[in-house]
Amino acid sequence: MDQGSEMGSISIPDVPLKSSNRRMPVLGLGTAASPFSGSETTKLAILEAMKLGYRHFDTATLYQTEQPLGDAIAEALSTGIIKSRDELFIASKLWCSDAHRELVVPALQKSLENLQLEYIDLYVIHWPVSSKPGSYEFPIKKEDFLPMDFKSVWEAMEECQNLGYTKAIGVSNFSCKKLGDILATAKIPPAANQVEMNPLWQQNKLREFCKAKDIQLAAYAPLGARGTIWGSNRVMECEVLKEIAEAKGKTVAQVLI
Ligand SMILES: NC(=O)c1ccc[n+]([C@@H]2O[C@H](COP(=O)([O-])OP(=O)(O)OC[C@H]3O[C@@H](n4cnc5c(N)ncnc54)[C@H](OP(=O)(O)O)[C@@H]3O)[C@@H](O)[C@H]2O)c1
Structure with a gap:
């Protein structure tokens, strides 16, 4: 997607990702819905978005949307909505209960299986916290929270990129301090940080920090997440x-x- 993708008559710009040869379209479709809208509805919404020109899709293990996104991609390829998987930018996220050294690579392998893909474009740590392995519940029970061992979890994220399972690695909901913890030991620095950001919550300090470190800051819920519990x-x-x-x-x- 070096030239940006076309959406109707509008070209969607894209931005480089550090330590990766992938570029990220700046406009993407989030696939989280609470309550979950169901696989078929999700798949149809994604296909409609692809017809409109969206090429960047954001999913996560937690959202239960990896499978419908994978089905939508397969259908888009078979019906010619897209010509090649490489036209897409697919991002997914490591859930807190898998944020343990030995669970990271298997978690991404499971995501790839759900998505029916050989690689994704960006894999991020969903939140800077770990939780008791085996549970994918949200909200996380108070007694299940565990501090994250940033060094070992990030090493496993680097392994995901080195194995070719993802083109780039990053984080989500990380403050400047927590990004600093990752950067202190990283061999591959985080390429992106996805956080809640809008004109009423501008994240000025974090924006400056990420700019200085060449980390792409991505806004989730730029319209303010009305109608959600948060x-x-x-x-x-x-x-x-x-x-x-x-x-x-x-x-x-x-x-x-
Ligand atoms: N990393 C994380 O921890 C994290 C956390 C939360 C979310 N996310 C990601 O961010 C996504 C949520 O971001 P979002 O962009 O969907 O949230 P958003 O910015 O709040 O946008 C969705 C809201 O905008 C409204 N809307 C959409 N298009 C509109 C239009 N053209 N005019 C007026 N209103 C419009 C929708 O209303 P209606 O519902 O009435 O159509 C909905 O309430 C999730 O799906 C997920 O991918 C990430």
Whole structure:
């Protein structure tokens, strides 16, 4: 995707990822839904997005959407919506209960099996915390939380890239301090950090830190996650953003993106 992908008449820019030859389209489709929308609905939504021009898809073991995403990719290839798997940028995430040295590579192998893929483009540590192995429950029970051994978990992430299972490795929900913990021992530095970010939560310190370290910062829930148990309407209903949207002749959602 060196030239960026075409979405309708709009070209989606892409950005380089450190220590990788893959470029990441800046606009992607998140596949998490709570409650889970079901495999068929998820697959159809992904196929519609592909028809519109989306090429970057974000999934995670926790979301239960790896399988429907894999089915959508297989169908898109067989029906010609996409010509080759290489046109896509697929990101997935290591869940906390697998964030233990010996469980990381098998967790990614399982994700690849779910996705029916030989490799993904970006694999990230979902949260900077480990939990009791074997449980994929969310929220995590208080007694199941464990501190993460950053050094050994990151070594296993590096092994995932060295084995060719992923083109790039990164993190999610990591602060400057926790990124510093990874960078202190990393042989392959994290290529990306996915965090919640929007005009009302600008992450200024983290943005500066990531820029200085050449780590791509990716925003999840840029529209503010309204309708979820953790988000709110504040972003979409912000008066300043509405004024900007009106002045530009765009919707608030377009301004946010
Ligand atoms: N790394 C992590 O820990 C983490 C955590 C959470 C999420 N994520 C990722 O981020 C994704 C969530 O981000 P998101 O971008 O979907 O959340 P978002 O920015 O909050 O956008 C979704 C919301 O925007 C609304 N919306 C969508 N298009 C719109 C439009 N054109 N005009 C007006 N409203 C519109 C939707 O409303 P309706 O529902 O009414 O259509 C929905 O409420 C997840 O799927 C997941 O991939 C990652």
